[in-house]
Amino acid sequence: MTDRFMLSRRQLLKTSAAGAALGLASVSFPITRAFAAATTVGFIYVGPKDDYGYNQAHAEGAAALKGMEGISIVEEENVPETVDVQKTMESMINLDGASLIFPTSFGYFDPHMLAMCAKFPDVQFRHCGGMWNKDKHPMNAGSYFGYIGMGQYLNGVVAGHTSKTKKLGFIAAKPIPQVLLNINSFLLGARSVDPTITCQVIFTGEWSLAVKEAEATNALVDQGIDVVTCHVDSPKVVVETAAGRGAFVCGYHANQSPLAPEKYLTGAEWNWAKVYKMFVDDLVAGTPLPNFTRGGLADGFVKMSPLGPAVSEPARKQFDATLAEMTKGGFSVIKGPLKSNKGAVVASEGQAFTETAIELESMDYLVEGVVGSTA
Amino acid sequence: MDATGIGLWGVPLAILGGAIRVSTPFIFVSLGEAITERSGRINLGLEGTLVFGAMTAYAVAVMTGSPWLGLIAAAIAGLCFGLFHGWICKFRGVNDIAIGIALMLFGSGLAFFFGKPFIQPSAPDLPAIPLGAWSDIPQVQAALDVNVLFLIGAALAVFLWWAFRNTRAGLIVRVVGDSSDAARAMGLNPDTVRLIATGVGGALAGIGGAYLSLYYPGSWTEGISSGQGLMAVALVIFARWNPLGCFAAALLFGGAGALGPALQSVGVTQGYYLFYAAPYILTLIIMIATSSPSRSLAGAPGELSITK
Numbered sequence: 310m311t312d313r314f315m316l317s318r319r320q321l322l323k324t325s326a327a328g329a330a331l332g333l334a335s336v337s338f339p340i341t342r343a344f345a346a347a348t349t350v351g352f353i354y355v356g357p358k359d360d361y362g363y364n365q366a367h368a369e370g371a372a373a374l375k376g377m378e379g380i381s382i383v384e385e386e387n388v389p390e391t392v393d394v395q396k397t398m399e400s401m402i403n404l405d406g407a408s409l410i411f412p413t414s415f416g417y418f419d420p421h422m423l424a425m426c427a428k429f430p431d432v433q434f435r436h437c438g439g440m441w442n443k444d445k446h447p448m449n450a451g452s453y454f455g456y457i458g459m460g461q462y463l464n465g466v467v468a469g470h471t472s473k474t475k476k477l478g479f480i481a482a483k484p485i486p487q488v489l490l491n492i493n494s495f496l497l498g499a500r501s502v503d504p505t506i507t508c509q510v511i512f513t514g515e516w517s518l519a520v521k522e523a524e525a526t527n528a529l530v531d532q533g534i535d536v537v538t539c540h541v542d543s544p545k546v547v548v549e550t551a552a553g554r555g556a557f558v559c560g561y562h563a564n565q566s567p568l569a570p571e572k573y574l575t576g577a578e579w580n581w582a583k584v585y586k587m588f589v590d591d592l593v594a595g596t597p598l599p600n601f602t603r604g605g606l607a608d609g610f611v612k613m614s615p616l617g618p619a620v621s622e623p624a625r626k627q628f629d630a631t632l633a634e635m636t637k638g639g640f641s642v643i644k645g646p647l648k649s650n651k652g653a654v655v656a657s658e659g660q661a662f663t664e665t666a667i668e669l670e671s672m673d674y675l676v677e678g679v680v681g682s683t684a
Numbered sequence: 685m686d687a688t689g690i691g692l693w694g695v696p697l698a699i700l701g702g703a704i705r706v707s708t709p710f711i712f713v714s715l716g717e718a719i720t721e722r723s724g725r726i727n728l729g730l731e732g733t734l735v736f737g738a739m740t741a742y743a744v745a746v747m748t749g750s751p752w753l754g755l756i757a758a759a760i761a762g763l764c765f766g767l768f769h770g771w772i773c774k775f776r777g778v779n780d781i782a783i784g785i786a787l788m789l790f791g792s793g794l795a796f797f798f799g800k801p802f803i804q805p806s807a808p809d810l811p812a813i814p815l816g817a818w819s820d821i822p823q824v825q826a827a828l829d830v831n832v833l834f835l836i837g838a839a840l841a842v843f844l845w846w847a848f849r850n851t852r853a854g855l856i857v858r859v860v861g862d863s864s865d866a867a868r869a870m871g872l873n874p875d876t877v878r879l880i881a882t883g884v885g886g887a888l889a890g891i892g893g894a895y896l897s898l899y900y901p902g903s904w905t906e907g908i909s910s911g912q913g914l915m916a917v918a919l920v921i922f923a924r925w926n927p928l929g930c931f932a933a934a935l936l937f938g939g940a941g942a943l944g945p946a947l948q949s950v951g952v953t954q955g956y957y958l959f960y961a962a963p964y965i966l967t968l969i970i971m972i973a974t975s976s977p978s979r980s981l982a983g984a985p986g987e988l989s990i991t992k
Contacts, residue, residue, distance in 0.1 A: 356906065356907075357796075357800070357803055357905075357906055359800075359803045359804050360803065360905065360906075361803075361804075387796065387906070478949075509948075509949060509951075510948070510953075511945050511948040511949060512948065512956055513945075514956070514957060514960055515910075517905075517907040517910075518907070518910050519901045519903075519905055519907055519908050519910065520706055520896075520900075520901055520910065520912070520941065521941070521944075521945065521960075522901070523705075523900060523901040523902075524698075524702055524705075524706065524941065524942050524945045524946075525945040525948075525949075527698070527701065527702075527705075527826065527945075528694065528698050528942070528945040528946045528948070528949035529949055530823075530826075531694045531697065531698060531823045531826070531827075531946075531949065532694055532949045532950065543905055543907075545903055545905060546901045546902075546903060546905070549901075549902060549903055550901065550902075553902075554826060568806070680951050680953070681948065681953045682953035682954050682956075684954065684955070
């Protein structure tokens, strides 16, 4: 009975020989390809690259490199933040000949990317986030990031004009500083239109939980909230659910307007194409790559989705004016006098934090007008 | 509270609405698993079947424009997964739990592979019945938009509960699940019965997947299930293999899942991680309260590999 499932030695040899041949064939192909292109750049995503969100924004940036002379890109999606990403990086370097790698997800940095930095000192690694520190980390590593809070402020301006109930909603994943800054910016943008507006926040606890995001959207709309935005990895579910219930939405990460053409107001998007081209230009020119790169709307790291059909004329005017002011530089979203929603003073009279202020990176409060709690 | 919101009434309404909206995949997967486990096998692969069903339903609905064809395709895909599990487990020395885990990974992986081109397009949704039309409050109307699959699931739970006791097929499944030897003595082939029971279980899980991608949340993404298939398998044990219990447990989990967002929406914002853990804490309490070291679980099929 059981020997039907026992392999004979001959069979085993045959199968393993076939497997080895297959392995050799797949190895030899990328090597020839690596010689054909002068420079290979690797991109690693934590989720699918067409998720209408975080990963799509990076993949659009990678796609912008495809037309560049002498550059070829290799991509891998759905790579978990485990030792798997080390294997992916090793194969991109050894098999595809990548000389610059962008591991785009937060959890790839420590220890995975750092281990690869030590193992391959000739390869450059740039991580999306703000974790690189010149005292602690090697010089072939680095981080790049954008100040997208400004984009959420502009979302807030349009939302403030559009909302009839003066109640906005924000679906957030986790209460980390960058998310809190987005929530606060969204509300402050809306309050620049009408200082009585409030924003209800719901934390889902995870970056990607489709059912909980849908439930959160429904709960917000049940409370009379008529404009919703979010900070989760893929805003698709939030956008579709909110539009289905008749609420307006502001996007995040990428342009979600095809999902709800009538209800989509605008959105804060990454413009990674600009950043990736900058790095690759340096690489081709042979100049050392910067280790710590940041920028906002003024630098073209962040962009806004085109305004939707539901945006009114006054909203459009204020949007354009605020955008112009931000592009000049020196615009502060967080400026005094400002209190947290627990009553603590977070910025006193005359105090202002521009987007580059280091204080904003340890934000642990929600401003007055946000209904919600960080714990 | 002003006229636009419904204030604290939002919480019970959200729990009711959530119970109806979120529970349907739990109902189908746990009923399917109940049939399989009653026949003496455990199919842990239903998580994979659920994801694959969601992908198949969405893909077919996009290509044909009909959500019903998508639903049928998902059921057929689920049936194939179930039959494969049932077939492979009949060989001696094969562990049904290990095969289930393998199929769970295989189903999800295959769904991601084939589902790639379908993340972006939009598929037509399954229709809902507006049972809330009597009310002029939009929130109540939204909560009572009941999908037909929920009603089918409820009817199926009652039918299975009745059928396990009163029909020949139900008794055959139960005798095979309780004692293979007794079944053989009666001239039944346990492998065939289990093959069919696992196949039907898979088909139901596929339908649960179709609900996820074609109604709520209503789109195909790779994280659509977030472990609901596994939780539904656990629900069966929680429900003591009783179809009516499965239905009640699914409602409970659906409603409890809506509790966290609903409480935050009315301003109860402290400790939301605890609210999110509520369904699991509840399960733990009930499990501990009803367990005993001196006897096996009441209602457990005798042939089940975890209770043997």
